[in-house]
Amino acid sequence: MAGTDAVDGDGGATQERRGTSGLIDRVRASAREVAERHALPICAAGTVLLLLAIFYYPVATVFRESVVVDGRATLSVFWAVLADPFYFGELARVLTGTPPSVVLDSLLSGDPRLGVVGFTAYQAALSSVASVALGLPAAYLLSRYEFPGRRTLRSLTILPFVLPSIMVAVGFVATFGQNGTLNTVLGALGLGQVDLLFSLEAVVVAHAFYNAPLVARVTTAAWESVDASAVETARSLGASPTRAFCDVVAPQIYPAVVLGTVLTFVFTFGTFPIVLALGGFELATVEVFVYRLVRDLEYAEAAALALVELGISLALLYAYLRYEARHTVAAEGIRPLPRRPLRPPSLSVRELAPRVGLALYVVVALAVFVAPIASMVYASLTGPTGPTLAHYEFLLERQVSGASFQVQPWDAVRNSLLFAGAALAVALPMGVVVAVLTTRRYRGRKVLDAVAMAPLAVSGIVVGLGLLRGLVFGVEVGGTRVAVGGALAIVAAHAVAGYPFVVRTVAPGLAGLDRSLVESARALGASRARVLADIELPLVWPAVVAGAAFAVAISIGEFSATVVLASGTSQFTMPIAIERFIGRRLGPATAMGVVLLVVTSASFLVIDHLGGETDAF
Template identity: 80%
Template sequence: MTDADEGTDSGREAGEEQVRARLERHALPVLAAGTVALLLGIFYYPVATVFVDSVVVEGRATLSVFVGILTDPFYVGDLAGLAAGESPLSVLGDLLSPDRRLGVVGFTAYQAALSSVASVVLGLPAAYLLARYEFPGRRTLRSLTILPFVLPSIMVAVGFVATFGQNGTLNAVLGTLGLGEVDLLFTLEAVIIAHAFYNAPLVARVTTAAWESVDASAVETARSLGASPRRAFLDVVAPQLYPSVLMGAALTFVFTFGTFPIVLALGGFQLATVEVFVYQLIRDFEYAEAAALAIVELVVSLGLLYAYLRYEARHSVRSRGIRPLPRRPLRPPSRSLGDLLPRAGLAVYGVVALAVFVAPIASMVYASVSGPDGLTLAHYEFLVRRQATAAAFQVTPWDAVRNSLLFGVGSLLLALPMGVVVAVLTTREYRGRKLVDAVGMAPLAVSSIVVGIGLLRGLVFGVEIGGTRLAIGGALAIVAAHAVSGYPFVVRTVAPGLEGMDQSLVESARALGAPRARVISDVELPLVWPAVVAGAAFAFAISVGEFSATVVLATGTDQFTMPVAIERFIGRRLGPATAMGVVLLVVTAGSFVVIDRLGGADGGF
């Protein structure tokens, strides 16, 4: 090699070094711009095309579709009287009378309110147990409270049918006890209990966290100042729990206001909620009305979220528990009433919790292996047979499993970087951060059905850009829809860790010469790695369980997933539905285990 060669070589090295340094300096803006572009493409543009349908009829802008919905007693019940010129008082009278009409929107809010109450009632004893008692398996139980949240809703619906249906386990138990049969299926009660199954653990989780951050010395101070244990609880502990309880209730309301698979499977059309009607309207190609109804739904959800966030902002003075309240043993230390009563209460709660949380899953597993003549593998054999002999219009089980896994991996690969970038962007101080936060979190509030239909009409059917037609495949659209549902959960798991990051660690790294992007990759992400892994598990599990957008995008194609397959089976053949449900359960639980292992020893929860 000549001297000249060496010169150019080192010159190129220096050049590469420069490019690298420049990339590191601009990595954050570049990643941010990429994420925004992606969000625009797979969320904002498709959703906008749907919403435009609601205000543009035959090429003219109009609000007539909204006016139609807001004055139709079918949707808004007695409130329609307001539009018809009735006085507010007489409308209120109508609403309070026994033969009131709530309309679809009113009923949706009503069931969501009942679900919130049920979730709080079922969640608080669990929080009390988890925060105040020590017993073997407490940590595991606390971790398990995250599980219902990621269980596929359609699978839970199958579990509820297997438990509360005509031939369900509840009736079997009542029968052996010599009691009469009940049929809870297609009743409001079944829907509410299923919602509580989902959301009570959420209430328990946030309340337990708040309870554990109550400083014992605050309670001890109150006691030494003369407060009885009850007063100390009411004056010191309870006020620190209210915000969390309210948060749990508010989130439950928002989630259940947009409920879809549970009601579709357990409620039927006589209990249909807004989301079910949106779905129905889309199937009838009534896009304008569907979009307008979805916007009404969105406004209600966002309004409530906004009110809650305002409340949270005013009450966010959280005392950091330096010394948490001591946990009591679950085994009563004495036979005094004070020791026995709360534990007896918890025992009663335990029975109820078993019925609500464990029975549906257990019943599903049991139903999948039982037939008229005892235990059987017939339902699984049916799935295998169906795979071999399915007609063109029927779903094939193996393809459903394969699709679910493929879409799960695909949306994980999309949602994880998106979620991490948004988490990084929303935990930095700069002008416009609130806007970024809102833009990043909006997908959480928009109905998945609307996302699905937007992707279908906006991207799968194609966009005309400069004479060329751009279209993406149905599979890609499903992955996009799943990523949109999943990434907010990555943000929510990763952001708190970044937010709580000791700033002196970041500043130390910078003082040592690290550019901003390198601080993120060298220091911040490694420190929140367990949260990143948890976020990945979320993203995967949510994709595998996603139903609403998938059913819109997969209808009439061979892109169906396990939840779609279950929905096809559930009406006609409960057995195969439960068998498919068990497969889905195994895949979901397995994904958690796998990702947990990949994430290293301290990964996951």
């Protein structure tokens, strides 16, 4: 009987443990279900709060400086900037009471005063024209001809987004400088030297180096989306090849050209490192003057000028997003135009003419796109007496000397990699969440897209100044002053610069997914977060990895915000080191530029190797 009681007791205990275990499992399942159901809203709220903390609040802090002086609100500083002919040229006279007709006559004169803002817009317009002129032939080549290496060449159009601008500036100095490769070649041919450095031409060509591939990329995608059957129908109705192109192909291409032009204008309107290195003070843009005002501690005037720049850039960016929404070409169910072999099957004039034009374009493209990088590498390996490694030895000696007032090359490399890793950890989840939010159909989605893409229009100088004034200097929260270190501020600036590129790579993939897969999973009871994690993200994984590669490469090459936040600290990066060197000796600057090129390319390739081809922008 006692044994029976013992067995009953053990059985009861086992049954009780099973009941407890089942209860725990049910509680866990319920908690997991609640977490999955609310995961996406929580991530969205966290992303919004993070953006407010590291971008919108710092930027608002900068603009507050322009309207709040000595503790009281005033528009005097902002008005003074608008009415200053130094900044707005002839247009400033309108605010001082000059009749508009008189101002218009002055603007139409042979040599009108443009002011800093007018000159910035002028050089941005020239850069946009040059970028379109170089980008369209490349788009024609990539979309209409088949040749070995075409896919590789198409992939290379993404390179400008991962090449640091200060490094490209060094390459252009090595190419167009007084002792650059261009003058070396001209001297060998017995021709006179040219001095393109510190000229508007050098700035425009350098901007075209960056933005012509962007124009080529978006235009190629549009050209490949043209339905061949529509062209064939026009031809069958008697249209000539030129008429068919003008009536069928061109209307589907020009929106992409407009998009590329607007983006180029926005990017070059806020230019900084290239103008700083190649333009000199006489060609300084708004961004350069904002930086100078910050260095002179004229924060109110710098903020007012930055507000003008932001207003122009945001207006153009918003117009671009609306235009993109209206002119997006659906590529589903179309038959693309067939590509012709680059090597003509016959020697007819009709077959050879476009190919001769493309051959001439290739010569120009090599001079613009390849020569600066090749010149930088060449200059780093040569000296007055011939080939040498002295410039790299200089970097090693600088590292060994360890002087506290000097930039240490290895420390710059280490800081760049650490900042890039930390920025990736912030930018990648932010970008994925924003991409998810901006690809859902609901009212106000385009406004959210414009707000989320605002960092593309806000200059790095403004972001850096805002983080410096708003977070590094500290902010009062409940009677306690909260401040962050310079390193955290730099990571925040790099994350802000990188996450829009994550959005622009991931969002097209999410938008193009078959919605029936998502709807089927939801019908079977899967939560929104589970569908995203198990179905959507695995299908767009190459785009996610490409976005990560962008974030890392952009962080490594970021200069504008970093130069503000790293001033007076030891948190310098490779671009900062190049800027310090280029003002003293070109050789070490080119050697550091090669190091930056190797590190950036290796980081991008290692990460992108895990993903695949993507169509950012």
